[in-house]
Amino acid sequence: MPELPEVETTRRGIAPYLEGREIHEVIVRNRRLRLPVPEGLENALIGSRIGTLSRRAKYLILPIESPTDSAVTDGAPVGDALHDEEAAGPALLWHLGMSGSLRIARLGDPPKKHDHVDLVMEDGAILRYHDPRRFGFLDWLQGDVASDRRFVRLGPEPLSPAFDDERLFQCSRKRRLAVKPFLMDNAVVVGVGNIYAAEALFLAGIDPRRAAGQISRERYVRLTAAIREVLSSAITQGGTTLRDFVSGTGEPGYFAQRLNVYGRDGEPCRRCGRELRLVTLGQRASVFCPNCQT
Ligand SMILES: [Zn+2]
Numbered sequence: 001m002p003e004l005p006e007v008e009t010t011r012r013g014i015a016p017y018l019e020g021r022e023i024h025e026v027i028v029r030n031r032r033l034r035l036p037v038p039e040g041l042e043n044a045l046i047g048s049r050i051g052t053l054s055r056r057a058k059y060l061i062l063p064i065e066s067p068t069d070s071a072v073t074d075g076a077p078v079g080d081a082l083h084d085e086e087a088a089g090p091a092l093l094w095h096l097g098m099s100g101s102l103r104i105a106r107l108g109d110p111p112k113k114h115d116h117v118d119l120v121m122e123d124g125a126i127l128r129y130h131d132p133r134r135f136g137f138l139d140w141l142q143g144d145v146a147s148d149r150r151f152v153r154l155g156p157e158p159l160s161p162a163f164d165d166e167r168l169f170q171c172s173r174k175r176r177l178a179v180k181p182f183l184m185d186n187a188v189v190v191g192v193g194n195i196y197a198a199e200a201l202f203l204a205g206i207d208p209r210r211a212a213g214q215i216s217r218e219r220y221v222r223l224t225a226a227i228r229e230v231l232s233s234a235i236t237q238g239g240t241t242l243r244d245f246v247s248g249t250g251e252p253g254y255f256a257q258r259l260n261v262y263g264r265d266g267e268p269c270r271r272c273g274r275e276l277r278l279v280t281l282g283q284r285a286s287v288f289c290p291n292c293q294t
Helices: 004-018 041-045 165-172 179-183 194-204 217-239
Strands: 022-028 052-055 058-066 091-095 101-106 115-121 126-129 137-141 277-283 285-286
Touching: 004 052, 004 058, 004 101, 004 126, 004 217, 022 041, 041 101, 101 277, 165 217, 179 194, 179 285, 194 217, 194 277, 194 285
Parallel strands: none
Antiparallel strands: 022 115, 052 058, 058 091, 091 137, 101 126, 115 126, 277 285
8 A cells, every 4th residue: 555655756756747737638537436536627627737746644736727727716715824825726636545556658658457547748748547446536626725624634744843752742641542553643643554653663662552641752752753764764765766657667666665574474573583473453463573662
């Protein structure tokens, strides 16, 4: 499943081919994604220009600058104090779901099975959406992105200054929930999925079963740094696969990473050599080292 680093790598990979470009054609081969592709999306997009791509949690945001934007207002209230110009709609919101991927194809590259949506740019670059399981979706946002119901309750981005050990520590007080599902709660911090929660807890030496509220301030300092480290290093590794986003063949690289614990149940700990153990926390498999993580 694409997690935050894959979504961020996707953003960086596709942005140079889209930003400032006009959309010439929209091809929807299958509207039945997790949310149906909005009717009329084709007409709304053709002739529009794509603004600066951003990401919030695992959502990709493609601002759409309609050619009529400057001349026509739709009567929506704008200009409130919190209004972020960059986040002002309309925008295309794209979520990759369980198995979705976006890459750049060229005119003449034949679509493959499960290539459901193409946005064809003025210069012939094609943003092509591939999703075998169709749990991903794209949605059309009219208003301010930040006030969309999907975003209002989200915690801070883990790689932004808004995420720090003090905040994490304060959020955890009186929480009996095990620390691993606590980290995976989007209201606490966004984008720390199963893989990266397990890896960060290993780096910080914290047992994933421990109650979030019972962990010391000092250990949250280490944990915060570990979360940043695992996500940043995954994004850096992803950067080396960026060329995969423009190849005419194959899938974009959801890069194979060197993981310490995730998926390594029963194998030896890379640090101490003891056998890694599997537990289920919040209905998710969690592998950890009972010796290194206390
Ligand atoms: Zn160990």
